[in-house]
Amino acid sequence: MTHIRPYTQVLDRLRNAALRPTRQRLALARILFEHGDRHLTAEHLHTEALQAGIRVSLATVYNTLHQFTAAGLLREIVVDAGRSYFDTNTSVHHHFFNERTGVLEDIPGGDIVVDRLPAAPPGMTIKRVDVIVRIDR
Amino acid sequence: MTHIRPYTQVLDRLRNAALRPTRQRLALARILFEHGDRHLTAEHLHTEALQAGIRVSLATVYNTLHQFTAAGLLREIVVDAGRSYFDTNTSVHHHFFNERTGVLEDIPGGDIVVDRLPAAPPGMTIKRVDVIVRIDR
DNA sequence: GTGTTTGCAAAGTGTTTGCAATTTA
DNA sequence: TAAATTGCAAACACTTTGCAAACAC
Numbered sequence A, B: 001m002t003h004i005r006p007y008t009q010v011l012d013r014l015r016n017a018a019l020r021p022t023r024q025r026l027a028l029a030r031i032l033f034e035h036g037d038r039h040l041t042a043e044h045l046h047t048e049a050l051q052a053g054i055r056v057s058l059a060t061v062y063n064t065l066h067q068f069t070a071a072g073l074l075r076e077i078v079v080d081a082g083r084s085y086f087d088t089n090t091s092v093h094h095h096f097f098n099e100r101t102g103v104l105e106d107i108p109g110g111d112i113v114v115d116r117l118p119a120a121p122p123g124m125t126i127k128r129v130d131v132i133v134r135i136d137r
Numbered sequence C: 001g002t003g004t005t006t007g008c009a010a011a012g013t014g015t016t017t018g019c020a021a022t023t024t025a
Numbered sequence D: 001t002a003a004a005t006t007g008c009a010a011a012c013a014c015t016t017t018g019c020a021a022a023c024a025c
Helices: A005-016 A023-033 A042-051 A058-070 B005-016 B023-033 B042-051 B058-070
Strands: A075-080 A083-087 A095-098 A103-106 A113-115 A125-136 B075-080 B083-087 B095-098 B103-106 B113-115 B125-136
Touching: A005 A023, A023 A042, A023 A058, A042 A058, A042 A083, A058 A075, A058 A083, A075 A095, A075 A125, A075 B075, A083 A103, B005 B023, B023 B042, B023 B058, B042 B058, B042 B083, B058 B075, B058 B083, B075 B095, B075 B125, B083 B103
Parallel strands: A095 A125, B095 B125
Antiparallel strands: A075 A083, A095 A103, A113 B113, A125 B125, B075 B083, B095 B103
8 A cells, every 4th residue: 555546646647648747747736636626826826835835936837837738637717917827627618707806716517608609700710718707896 | 170170089088088188198099999999909009109100108008098998988808818908899799819810809790699697606796798709720 | 868847047028106297277 | 386197217927938957767
């Protein structure tokens, strides 16, 4: 019996993405993927890592977030000019964004339906549809 | 006969917004509002103003864009972490965004229908719904 | 060993701010 | 002339980059 067991799932994710499971990547992946759906900025993740006693630089956090996004493990959400959020839920869904608190959260279920979507302009393809519901108070 | 006539509409907009029609504001307002629906960043507007021979600082362009937005003359659209677009069309509508070229444009007509929108979380109000259709190629 | 990854510090980008000088009403 | 506006330069927040040292395979 080893302590490798709990890491297995996260390790596999990294392996499948052809990313070496370095100490930093593994630790960041566990913070990201072992706690359900999360919406984090680079700063958030860096802070959490440091609080968990993981020595990792902010540059590496950025690198890792982009590598994970490129590998399809994360989705980048733009709601705020000035910073990026990364969402651990990569399936098709939409978001509530509270501009006052900066909290971004999933809209539950497949609730929203976007209808009568026009065709993309000639020669273009629709890559993604983002719906941001901005909430207040 | 004066040359004030063509400015009338734009002047009125500034007056209604209780913004003094200074040389800079008037010139920027004309670039923004005398050419149909536009989607510009601060840099775009600054460049256009300089090209048109209007001496205005970038700081003033930012101030002006925010004042116009606060007055309801513009709408700020966030599609790209790192820069803001300002839309001269303030009615309810949505956008195509080409991430490769950085071009943002209105989706024509009232085409898109967003349906089954969930209620805002307890105590919260929906302030706005933004739909961004990201296109490619 | 060899190629990948990391961390640092520096540079970059877009935006905001403080304040003296200028302009508007 | 009193209050609002402007422009500059410095400060900011977030992100990216270059490169030597450390690490994974």
